[in-house]
Every structure is written in C-alpha cells, then in structure tokens.
Amino acid sequence: MKASWDIFCSVVDNYGDIGVTWRLARQLVAEHQVPVRLWVDDLQAFVPLCPEADASAAQQWQQGVEVRVWPKEWQPVEVADVVIEAFACTLPDSYRQAMKARETPVLWINLEYLSAEDWVSGCHGLPSLRPDGLKRMFFFPGFDAGTGGLLREADLLAQRRTFEQNPQARQAFLQGLGVFVADSARLISLFAYENSGLASWLDAIATGNTATHLLVPQGRIMGDLLRWLGIDELALGRVEQRGSLTVQSLPFVRQQDYDRLLWSCDFNAVRGEDSFVRAQWAGRPLLWHIYEQEEGAHWIKLNAFLALYVKGLSPAAAQAFTGLWHAWNGGCDMAQSWNDVQQYWQELSEHAEQWCLEQSLQADLAQALVLFYRNWI
Numbered sequence: 093m094k095a096s097w098d099i100f101c102s103v104v105d106n107y108g109d110i111g112v113t114w115r116l117a118r119q120l121v122a123e124h125q126v127p128v129r130l131w132v133d134d135l136q137a138f139v140p141l142c143p144e145a146d147a148s149a150a151q152q153w154q155q156g157v158e159v160r161v162w163p164k165e166w167q168p169v170e171v172a173d174v175v176i177e178a179f180a181c182t183l184p185d186s187y188r189q190a191m192k193a194r195e196t197p198v199l200w201i202n203l204e205y206l207s208a209e210d211w212v213s214g215c216h217g218l219p220s221l222r223p224d225g226l227k228r229m230f231f232f233p234g235f236d237a238g239t240g241g242l243l244r245e246a247d248l249l250a251q252r253r254t255f256e257q258n259p260q261a262r263q264a265f266l267q268g269l270g271v272f273v274a275d276s277a278r279l280i281s282l283f284a285y286e287n288s289g290l291a292s293w294l295d296a297i298a299t300g301n302t303a304t305h306l307l308v309p310q311g312r313i314m315g316d317l318l319r320w321l322g323i324d325e326l327a328l329g330r331v332e333q334r335g336s337l338t339v340q341s342l343p344f345v346r347q348q349d350y351d352r353l354l355w356s357c358d359f360n361a362v363r364g365e366d367s368f369v370r371a372q373w374a375g376r377p378l379l380w381h382i383y384e385q386e387e388g389a390h391w392i393k394l395n396a397f398l399a400l401y402v403k404g405l406s407p408a409a410a411q412a413f414t415g416l417w418h419a420w421n422g423g424c425d426m427a428q429s430w431n432d433v434q435q436y437w438q439e440l441s442e443h444a445e446q447w448c449l450e451q452s453l454q455a456d457l458a459q460a461l462v463l464f465y466r467n468w469i
C-alpha cells in the first residue's frame with residue numbers, strides 16, 4: 093500500500109504558505125500517486141489559487157487532494173505515514189501524541205522556507221531530537237544539489253515550450269484575460285508588496301522609448317499604482333496609458349494560469365517564495381520583491397540568491413541587475429537602475445533561460461521528498 097501523507101499549512105499572511113503546500117500536495121498526488129490530506133487553517137486564502145474550492149467545506153477533494161480545514165479544536169484522525177509541517181507551523185498536540193503512540197514510526201518533516209544561503213545544504217535532512225522522543229527532520233528547498241531542490245512539476249518546462257511555440261496559445265490566453273498587446277510592446281507582469289520605488293520605475297518606463305504593457309494582478313501593490321496613475325480605481329480590463337506605458341489590472345488567476353501569465357511576459361516582477369520560483373521556471377528576467385523579515389534578515393537571503401544567480405553574467409550586467417533588485421527592495425528610486433538594465437536586456441534574457449535549465453537538472457522537491465521517505469524506511 094502507498095504511504096499516506098498529511099501536509100499541515102497555517103496561513104500566516106498572503107498566499108505563499110498555501111501556495112507552496114497546495115502545489116506540493118497536487119504534485120505528490122499527480123506524479124507519485126500517494127494519498128495526500130492538506131490541512132489548512134484558512135480556506136479563504138486557498139480559494140483564489142483554486143477557484144473551484146468551497147471556502148466553507150470542512151472536507152473536499154480538489155485535483156485528487158483531500159483538502160481539510162485544520163480546525164481550532166482538533167478532532168482525532170488516523171495519523172499519516174509521512175507528516176509535513178510546513179514552515180514550522182506547529183502540529184496539533186493531540187496529533188503529535190498520536191504520532192508517538194503509533195506502532196509504525198511516522199516520518200515527520202518540517203518543510204522550511206526557501207533560501208540560497210550557504211548553510212542550508214549543511215542543515216538539509218538533519219534530524220532534531222525532541223524531549224518527547226519524537227524526531228523531526230528538516231527539509232530545505234534550495235538551489236544546489238545538497239538541498240531539497242525546488243518545486244517543479246515533471247512536465248512544466250515541456251508545457252512552457254509548447255506554449256511558447258504556439259503564438260496563438262499565448263494570444264488566446266491573454267485575450268481570455270482581456271489583454272490585447274500591441275505587437276511591438278514589451279509585456280511585464282507585476283506582483284509585489286507595497287513599494288515606494290514603484291512611481292520612479294513607472295516614470296522611467298513611461299518616459300522611455302520602449303512601448304510597455306504592464307499587467308498587474310489584484311493585490312497589495314494596487315494602492316501605489318493608483319496613486320501613480322492619479323485615479324481612485326482601475327477596473328479589471330480597463331487600460332490606462334501614460335507615455336510609453338500601458339497599465340492594466342488583472343484578476344487574481346488560478347495557479348496554473350499564473351504560470352501562463354509568467355510565460356507570456358518578457359519580464360516578471362514577483363514576490364514571496366512560490367511566485368519567485370515560478371518566474372525562474374518561466375525563463376525570463378525577473379525582479380524579486382522579497383518578503384520583509386525582522387532586522388533586515390531578508391537582505392541576507394536576497395544577496396545570497398543574487399550571488400548565485402549573477403554568476404555567468406558579465407560583470408556589467410551583473411551590476412545592473414543587482415542594482416535593480418537592491419533599488420526595488422529598498423523602495424528606492426528605480427530610474428537609474430532600470431535604464432542600466434536596458435543595455436543588458438538580451439544578455440539577461442538568455443541568462444534567465446540558462447538559469448532555468450541549470451536548475452531543472454536538480455531533482456524537484458516533491459521527488460526529493462518521496463526519495464527521502466524511501467531512504468528513511
């Protein structure tokens with residue numbers, strides 16, 4: 093019999109926690125045919141990623157995954173063979189006790205946040221022994237062979253290639269979202285937190301020579317965007333023109349369509365963790381708005397990724413790219429760095445594909461988890 097998996101997800105804020113766990117759950121079911129229960133404490137955050145979901149159902153099946161509400165008052169259930177505690181979300185006490193009482197041991201994994209820092213490969217896969225006698229294993233996603241890798245569906249890159257080779261598919265997808273792009277226009281997607289650097293970036297695009305169509309899914313950057321546009325509302329589908337820049341807001345689309353959006357664009361601004369990884373699989377130059385942490389801890393993560401990513405770029409392109417990411421994450425003036433990046437557009441585009449290819453040589457995270465379990469039993 094196939095091992096059963098329980099994935100626990102507590103939604104702290106935003107969509108990253110549920111975004112990662114829902115993606116992992118789907119992939120475990122689809123590619124490894126294992127039964128997965130996904131326990132989520134906030135279904136409101138789940139529905140935008142999976143619009144068929146019922147925000148009020150205590151139990152439902154979506155794409156083969158049993159999605160369960162993680163109730164405040166935990167009710168006893170049979171413990172799974174593999175238990176994933178996503179991002180140290182703390183398992184229910186009684187579930188943990190049931191794990192301890194179980195005759196066959198349970199593999200308990202804490203799935204950590206993504207980081208490119210050096211220490212990650214040293215800690216990946218290490219156990220932590222707890223006073224209650226249970227053992228919890230640390231599983232770190234990451235960018236090199238010593239880590240658990242990145243979430244990537246087996247056919248993801250092939251799907252992207254098929255999409256890219258069929259311009260009608262791109263056109264139909266964009267038109268389905270109400271997007272009509274001029275042939276010569278550059279297409280950019282923008283998913284970000286509030287950012288005081290936005291106005292200077294948009295000024296630079298609007299006054300630049302390249303016709304640019306900016307697509308902005310509903311979200312936290314909208315306030316800054318409206319302020320820059322000088323309007324109170326940007327209805328879905330409505331287009332605003334400022335100089336070389338066309339701005340359009342988009343609905344929040346299901347996860348699979350968000351991939352298509354990234355594949356359709358020439359440049360993607362992304363945030364958090366999961367959209368950041370998806371933009372890398374899109375093989376296009378990207379701009380990452382990292383999730384801010386206390387005491388600036390996120391800068392260490394940002395620079396660790398940059399150090400890896402810019403290897404292989406010419407020093408000048410690396411400097412321009414780093415400058416852009418630093419300006420964006422510092423909420424600083426973006427004009428200079430955006431203009432600098434224009435000179436290396438071709439190089440950055442080729443590099444993004446190369447990076448995607450290199451990363452795809454690693455085992456993906458779901459596969460690595462399944463292997464981890466196999467080696468453990």
Ligand code: TRH
Pocket residue numbers: 104105106107108109110111112140141205283309343344345346347348350363364365366367368383
């Ligand atoms: O929403 P986020 O900012 O999540 C963050 C990060 O994960 C951060 O590390 C974590 O600590 C914090 O949450 C609590 O960004 P992220 O990770 O990119 O998640 C967004 C998800 O939304 C991702 O799965 C992609 C998905 N998405 C869609 O499905 N459709 C859309 O239209 C858009 C814009 C995003």
